[in-house]
Amino acid sequence: MTITAEFPGCDDSVRGNLFAVAVDLVVLTVRADELAVLLIKRAEKPFEGSWALPGGFVGPQEDLADTAARELVALVGREPAGHLEQLAGYAGPSRDPRGRVLSVGYLALLPDLADPEPVDDRVAAWHPVTEATGLAFDHDRIVAEGVERARAKLEYTTLAASFCPPEFTVTDLRKVYEAVWRTEIDPRNFQRKVTSTDGFLIPTRTLVTGGRGRPPQLFRRGDAVSLHPPMLREPSRQ
Amino acid sequence: MTITAEFPGCDDSVRGNLFAVAVDLVVLTVRADELAVLLIKRAEKPFEGSWALPGGFVGPQEDLADTAARELVALVGREPAGHLEQLAGYAGPSRDPRGRVLSVGYLALLPDLADPEPVDDRVAAWHPVTEATGLAFDHDRIVAEGVERARAKLEYTTLAASFCPPEFTVTDLRKVYEAVWRTEIDPRNFQRKVTSTDGFLIPTRTLVTGGRGRPPQLFRRGDAVSLHPPMLREPSRQ
DNA sequence: GGCAGTAATCGTCACCTTGACGTTACCGCT
DNA sequence: AGCGGTAACGTCAAGGTGACGATTACTGCC
Missing domain, CATH: 3.90.79.10 (Nucleoside Triphosphate Pyrophosphohydrolase)
Structure with a gap:
């Protein structure tokens, strides 16, 4: 040819x-x-x-x-x-x-x-x-x-939710961050950050029962694509 | 062929x-x-x-x-x-x-x-x-x-210095940010940020005379490549 | 020299975010 | 009911940032 x-x-x-x-x-x-x-x-x-x-x-x-x-x-x-x-x-x-x-x-x-x-x-x-x-x-x-x-x-997008099924808990999402970054994240601060970021997570008002401990809430991913301000891997030596 | x-x-x-x-x-x-x-x-x-x-x-x-x-x-x-x-x-x-x-x-x-x-x-x-x-x-x-x-x-790197000649003033650098982002930045806050970020700017201790106003200091770019924490374009609605 | 003008630099303060960590809520299990 | 465990909420101090005042150090003009 x-x-x-x-x-x-x-x-x-x-x-x-x-x-x-x-x-x-x-x-x-x-x-x-x-x-x-x-x-x-x-x-x-x-x-x-x-x-x-x-x-x-x-x-x-x-x-x-x-x-x-x-x-x-x-x-x-x-x-x-x-x-x-x-x-x-x-x-x-x-x-x-x-x-x-x-x-x-x-x-x-x-x-x-x-x-x-x-x-x-x-x-x-x-x-x-x-x-x-x-x-x-x-x-x-x-x-x-x-x-x-x-x-x-x-760090600066909501792409972590792409690793999660359509409905997921805050802990699921945190485990994504911990696996990708190979770090541990404080669950309480993480929860505050992701739930207070507009459009990151949409609460479904349904709970996951059957596991140990307090039943967590299920969320769907929201419309937000970027995280402002970002969640930084290495804290700024505070 | x-x-x-x-x-x-x-x-x-x-x-x-x-x-x-x-x-x-x-x-x-x-x-x-x-x-x-x-x-x-x-x-x-x-x-x-x-x-x-x-x-x-x-x-x-x-x-x-x-x-x-x-x-x-x-x-x-x-x-x-x-x-x-x-x-x-x-x-x-x-x-x-x-x-x-x-x-x-x-x-x-x-x-x-x-x-x-x-x-x-x-x-x-x-x-x-x-x-x-x-x-x-x-x-x-x-x-x-x-x-x-x-x-x-x-936002998160020191690449702005790539737009500057080998030696430049803080104002030169700020004008780079303003041109690229098409925004105005407060000169005082900008100066605090870039001069306090370790390794971004190296002072040369030489001044630029001849212009109007207080003569600015000349800087060279330092070894730092990333900005931690970053300088965000859109402020987090503070 | 004295003065105004200008720009660089330093300082202040309130607000927000975050790291660290205590507290409460709600489940299953015994 | 009591307990362990996890989720969710609260508290506080430290640090970064936006807004903006004050000071410094030069040039140009009178």
Whole structure:
């Protein structure tokens, strides 16, 4: 197949230097009080047998966000309730031994789901991010940047609720923060902060009975997207 | 030129759907108390005569950051003192009529320079961001995202100093914030904030004489990269 | 030199947020 | 009913910030 018909007006250096473009997903969730990333075991070369981010190539009529959404649906089986945003592009000249591949990382934050089904005969599994090292390609770096993006965004957005099911308690939400930041947060101060922030949480006036202790209230996520003022990871040395 | 030799192990859908990859620069500076972006007048189709972001294709052995740095040097003539970071990837199927082109936006924050020289016979000029509309391709959107990134980063980083020359006064720095945020800031509170933040500003103990009023002190930027606690654009309705 | 003008710098105060931590409310269990 | 456990509410001091007054140190003019 020749491609010289394309890119009229561009010189040969462009036509001779084309890229395959893939989208790689950093799908994060909170499982067992730990931040976890969804990985797929590679069944073919290169990096056969290694764990890698799920991903795929961008289709002929697709935009990047389309590809990311399509792959996310393929992974979790349905239109997910969480959050999806672009991370960055990665295009090191030797990042893929098969040829010149540019990957666009996408970050997805999802509620904890059942164990994932195999995708295209490849094993998929959640891994705590602390143990997700030695991945294929440059996926270690992409995971690291995704995790750092998630950590930072919890500070000044309400995205933590994306890790929660449609209805959740304040404690559920606090455990998300504690898992993502790997810190402990005072439950009383946390409750004051999130319930006093306009539009973060909508009380449903229903209680969760059956557990030990005083039954907590259920909340739904509100319309607010940003936290003003933010909730800072490292306190300002007060 | 055939490309079927590349991408062993990938199916034909990959080989038949390759992208040219370009880097587009959103170069921002503060001129005349306004945030301005560096644009180039296109001399060829498509969008002949329109203003566009400076950019170019990624070379065979280049990483994206290499391309961005190379183009920035070509634009401003020398290794610049400011800041350069990746914005995002843009790959809409019809964003370039010549073919499938993925652009990776890079954001550069520079001190105010002399009027730019023409680049490759194309006119280059600073435009206030408020007037930078109707650009070629999807560059309106890329500029908007770059400006928003810059606005957000001034809140919680010391990047505002990237808009300043090596030595600058507190008022210079405040005018950067005011230009980028399009707000007015109380000079006394601003001075207290930036001079009390450890590592933001290093006093040079030299004064600028010749102007009206009390001569201000000159500062250099310090090692700090983040602002803790941040300086928020919209006050928390105090 | 003395004075007004101007801008940088320092100071003050009230308000808000937050960290630390005590107290009360409401459940299941025995 | 008593108890343990968790949720929810209250209290207080410390620190940061907005609003704004006061002071300082220069230039330019008379």
